[in-house]
Amino acid sequence: MRRRTLPALLLPLALLLTACGGASSASTAESTDGKGSVTLNIGDQKGGYEAILRASGELDDLDYRIKWSTFTSGPPLLEAVNAEAVDIGGVGNTPPVFAAGSHSKIVVVGATHGSSAGEVIAVPKDSPVKTTAQLKGRSIAVAQGSSAHYQLVASLKKAGLGISDVKLKYLQPADALAAFSRGKVDAWAIWDPYTSQILRSGKARVLTTGEGIVNGLGFQVASPAALKDVGKAKAIGDLMVRLQRAQGWVFKHPAAWAKVWAKETGLPYAVAYDAVKRSYGTRVPVAVDPAAVASEQAIADTFADLKLIPRRFTFKDYVDTRFNRDLPASSAAPRSYGKASS
Structure with missing residues (x-):
């Protein structure tokens, strides 16, 4: 695939909420939204928090200012949180594990939950592979440290395979798309909107999804320093409530959000709408319980057992539950995330 076709594959909202792996750069812009002496530094991605908050009207009447820093993936966003360059940002279920495993100074303060139908292992439409077990000995593209990485590991385990039974190719989405399109890999572990993109192309089919395999969680992650600052902690609490309402707006207006998202990211509207219906329109705020x-x-x-992170650690040590109290009763109710795969 020629390079000029790749800008349509920019990472939108819940790539920051569902996956994200690899190196990235960031751009920063001061927002004129709000007023007051407190400035909240928010790590974002293209078509992410700022887009959804603005589209839903949730950037109105702020009593603090926002400085947006835009990243193309979750791990470098969390590097910025660790460095205190960013106060809070949203990522998927796996980047916090890799960050905490490397002793990063991060705190999980909020969560969302949604369908994992968009997290898939895809194969070419004419591939002879019909089951996950038939991936043995074959090459699979995946972004290291992403939720797709975990989904692949868990899916292989369910099929009686380990990562040593396949040939992993650690590739970021743009490079993985090119490799998949040229037949350089046998399968691709990916998430929406890439799932919707390749299915719309008619050149791929889903071998298996993350449903019942992965937990479908995404997280808001803050810096300890920001949480110790009274003004910033108050602003973070307000932001969390606004994000809850914004996600509720998406649930009620999927077509409108898909239109905004397509414009923000350069995705075709049909692809954006498919991804919203399959994945992002299903997300709801939940307690970090x-x-x-x-x-x-x-x-x-x-990941510790596989020696893909440098140490074992207790995830609870990286969680602050103070903002659970701001959740609607239905969102704060206990939930089950299925049998853990480890």
């Missing part, structure tokens, strides 16, 4: 923590602990233990 013992079930969520236990599910993340299983991911951390899995």
Whole structure:
């Protein structure tokens, strides 16, 4: 695939909420939204927090200012949180595991939960591979440290395979798309909107999804320093409530959000709408409760056992539950995230 076709594959909202792996750069812009002496530094991605908050009207009447820093993936966003260059940002279920495993100064303060139908292992439409077990000995593209990475590990385990039974190709989405399109890999572990993109192309089919395999969680992650600052902590609490309402707006207006998202990211509207229906329109705020923590602990233990993170650690030590109290009763109710795979 020629390079000029790749800008349409920019990372939108819940790539920051669902996956994200690899190196990235960031751009920064001061926002004129709000007033007051407190400035909240928010790590974002293209078509992410700023877009959804603005589209839903949730950037109105702020009593603090926002400085947006835009990243193309989750791990470098968390590097910025660790460096205190960013106060808070949203990522998927796996970047916090890799960050905490490397002793980063991060705190999980909020969570969302949604369908994992958009997290898939895809194969070319004419591939002879019909089951996950038939991936043995074959090459698979995946972004290291992403939720797709964990979904692949868990899916292989369910099929009786380990990562040593396949040939992993650690590639970021643009490079993985090129490799997949040229037949350089046999399969691709990916997430929406890439799932929607390749299915719309008619050149791929889904071998298996993350449903029942991964927990479907995404997280808001803050810096300890920001949480110790009274003004910033108050602003973070307000932001969390606004994000809850914004996600509720997406749930009620999927077509309108897909239109905004397509414009922000350069995705075709049909692809954006498919991804919203399959993945992002399903997300709801949830409590960072013992079930969520236990599910993340299983991911951390899995990567530690595989020696893909440098140490074992207790995920609970990186969680602050103070903002659970601001959740609607239905969102704060206990949930189950399925049997942990470890």
